[in-house]
Amino acid sequence: MKELIQHIREYLRESADRKLMIGRMAVSRLTIFGIAAGILLAGIAGLIYMLYGKSESVLTYARADIDPGFSYRMKRNILSYRADSFLFTYDGERNTNTYYELYGIDGYDSSSSMTMVYAGSTIQRQGKKEAITLSSDRVIDIRVGTDYAAALLQNPTGLHRVMILDRDLHIINTLTFTGDSKVVAFDLLSDGSTELLWVSTMNAKQFSEESIVRIYDCRNGGALIHFSSPFYNQSIYDAYLSDRCLFLVGTQAIMRYDREEGGGFSAERDRVRVYGSTIVDFMPGTETAYFIALPDAAENAENSLVRLITISETDDLWSTVMQKYLPAPVVGAFVHNQSICIFTKENFLQFSFAGKKLNDLEQAHIPDAVFEFGDTCFVTVGGDGCWRVTVE
Secondary structure, eight states: OHHHHHHHHHHHHHHHHHHHHHHHHHHHHHHHHHHHHHHHHHHHHHHHHHHHOOSOOOEEEEEOSOOSSSOEEEETTEEEEEETTEEEEEETTTTEEEEEEOOSOOEEEEOSSOEEEEETTEEEETTOSOEEEOSSOEEEEEEEOSSEEEEEEEOTTOOEEEEEEETTOOEEEEEEOSTTOEEEEEEEEEOSSOEEEEEEEEEEOSSSEEEEEEEEEGGGTTEEEEEOOOEESOOEEEEEEOSSEEEEEESSEEEEEEBOTTSOBOSOOEEEEOTTEEEEEEEEOSSEEEEEEEETTGGGOSSEEEEEEEEEOSSSOOEEEEEEEESSOEEEEEEOSSSEEEEESSEEEEEOTTOOEEEEEEOSSOOSEEEEETTTEEEEEETTEEEEEEEO
16 A cells, blocks of 8 residues: 555656646746847837937037137038138037138138138148249139149139149149130039049020039049030039039039049939029938938028938939928038938927938027038037037
């Protein structure tokens, strides 16, 4: 009898151990399933984060070493302005302000590499005692890039010429134009490997106005490398360069040209209409380019419209437009840190490229003008001074 009872106890103990082991295995499987589900949810959250934007940001303010109340010029992360007999150049990424003492200049242009000034028929680079004086032409305007500068000249008969200079004021080339063509815009483009000069001219025809853009290679003696087809009743006022394409911005459309291996550009590949808008910011991407457009009359409108124009840089020709209506006039709009940043008189708004609102923050300092310094910061200018604004 005792042996029977002992056998029953051992059977019950083994049965309990088997159930415990099965329970532990079930718990283990549930734990593994829970971890896998957590990883999956985290991946989905990360994907949504990348597609639609960031978490809520805050604005951090610090005083900028800039004098308020002047006419400012922005170029390649350099903000410049004239104050009495001084010329100031502010580097927003380094938060440094350099000044030069000037007397009697007619105009100037500044980049991170150099500053050129002119007066009458004389051109001088700041930091250099040497200057060049032209015999008969008068300097109308000047533009500087990384290693080169371009001066717009006018002779006594009113004809326009453009002179290409290097950093040491050596004349690289002097460009002439046929007929009564007038230069309406020009500037230098650089991507590190090359430096180009683009010149937009306008010639009045009998029934229309004809605009042509010429592009010159400054590092190849100012050789002409592109001559556009005529644009009728449209003025080209800006140009942008990416690794893949050249974009010419006109009063009616943005024109895309592909870069070629020989250093030139293709014929026009694509055209996107922007009539009634002005392009105020540009950011190249890997396969797409982004433009911010504001209506020409935005400053006088009760409601402002901001448009993000995306243009393909690949063989697949396409473009998209995402637009946002704002309840107040826009002071500045930018493509910044893979998002759209908009400053109104009272608020800072941030949107993803898909149009999702990421932030709507009240500003501590009301801006009259806003300037962007790469991905580093913004500088706002208003009645209470100048501020460096960081989006964190």
